[in-house]
Amino acid sequence: MNRKDSTYYKFRCGSSEYSELAKIRDFISENALGHGIGEEIVSKVALAVDEACANLIRHAYKLDKSHEICISLQINPDNLEIDILDDGQPFNPLEVPTQNMKDYFDRYQKGGLGIHIIKKIMDEIVYIPSDTDHPQNILKLIKQVKCNC
Amino acid sequence: MGNDLKFAIECRTKGDINCIELSGYLDAHTAPQLEDEIHDLVKSGKNKIIVNFNNLDYISSAGLGVFMAFIEDVRFSGGDIKLSSMRPKVFSVFDLLGFPVLFDIVQNDEAAIEKFNLNPINGNE
Numbered sequence: 596m597n598r599k600d601s602t603y604y605k606f607r608c609g610s611s612e613y614s615e616l617a618k619i620r621d622f623i624s625e626n627a628l629g630h631g632i633g634e635e636i637v638s639k640v641a642l643a644v645d646e647a648c649a650n651l652i653r654h655a656y657k658l659d660k661s662h663e664i665c666i667s668l669q670i671n672p673d674n675l676e677i678d679i680l681d682d683g684q685p686f687n688p689l690e691v692p693t694q695n696m697k698d699y700f701d702r703y704q705k706g707g708l709g710i711h712i713i714k715k716i717m718d719e720i721v722y723i724p725s726d727t728d729h730p731q732n733i734l735k736l737i738k739q740v741k742c743n744c
Numbered sequence: 745m746g747n748d749l750k751f752a753i754e755c756r757t758k759g760d761i762n763c764i765e766l767s768g769y770l771d772a773h774t775a776p777q778l779e780d781e782i783h784d785l786v787k788s789g790k791n792k793i794i795v796n797f798n799n800l801d802y803i804s805s806a807g808l809g810v811f812m813a814f815i816e817d818v819r820f821s822g823g824d825i826k827l828s829s830m831r832p833k834v835f836s837v838f839d840l841l842g843f844p845v846l847f848d849i850v851q852n853d854e855a856a857i858e859k860f861n862l863n864p865i866n867g868n869e
Contacts, residue, residue, distance in 0.1 A: 613771070613772045613773035616772060616773055617750070617769065617773070620802070635833075635836070638833055642802075645771060645772075646804060646805055649771070649772040649804065649805075649806065652772070653772070696842045697842075700842070700845060700846045703812065703815065703816040704812070705809060705812050705813055706809055706812075708805035708808060708809065709804075711805075711841065712805055712837075712840065712841065715840055716840075
């Protein structure tokens with residue numbers, strides 16, 4: 596739902612492949628930076644969105660380039676809200692246990708850090724799986740920050 | 745939109761130390777290039793590696809994963825991967841996940857070389 600006191604941007608990826616990630620980050624950075632939000636926060640949020648989309652490409656789409664990824668960025672007075680829509684099998688990142696980094700390093704583990712990064716950066720994460728009324732899954736990422744709308 | 749400098753790797757050798765200079769961005773799209781580069785070094789027995797981040801603008805977990813993929817084997821063989829000259833923005837991603845606990849992150853290449861020379865095994869204290 597768009598609010599009257601918000602600014603709204605939308606981006607649709609040309610394909611579901613890793614080469615789109617730089618464009619996705621640019622979409623977040625270029626639009627968010629114009630609203631009085633610090634560069635450090637913007638780059639962290641762009642990283643979280645990159646991680647979410649990279650997970651989609653690898654795990655939900657299994658590197659099949661023909662899927663859709665749509666991203667909306669809503670700049671609200673008190674937060675940034677990003678919706679990432681996909682048409683893959685539903686996968687709720689919130690169900691992934693939080694990574695214990697001491698164990699991770701002790702065991703020299705590999706991979707699996709994307710969701711951990713998203714959880715570290717974002718203040719709120721909501722996952723809405725697809726259903727008969729909504730054909731796409733929605734991952735909603737929210738960062739609390741004062742913005743000029 | 746600033747994407748022209750995608751990613752580049754430049755390698756130099758100083759004695760038995762190999763320096764890899766990164767520029768551009770290191771994400772899921774570009775990380776396989778670095779993985780190939782380090783794989784080739786390790787496979788040919790070169791295990792004293794410095795990765796210079798001075799010109800790297802961005803790193804995601806895919807980039808961090810490359811270092812995790814090799815650090816155990818490299819240290820087991822008596823070498824190390826030392827990370828140097830990181831910009832604050834890139835360091836903050838390493839720091840976010842606690843990577844400085846595992847990796848030797850140094851100010852510049854000279855500091856890394858000095859550590860390798862002081863202690864030829866691992867270059868660590």
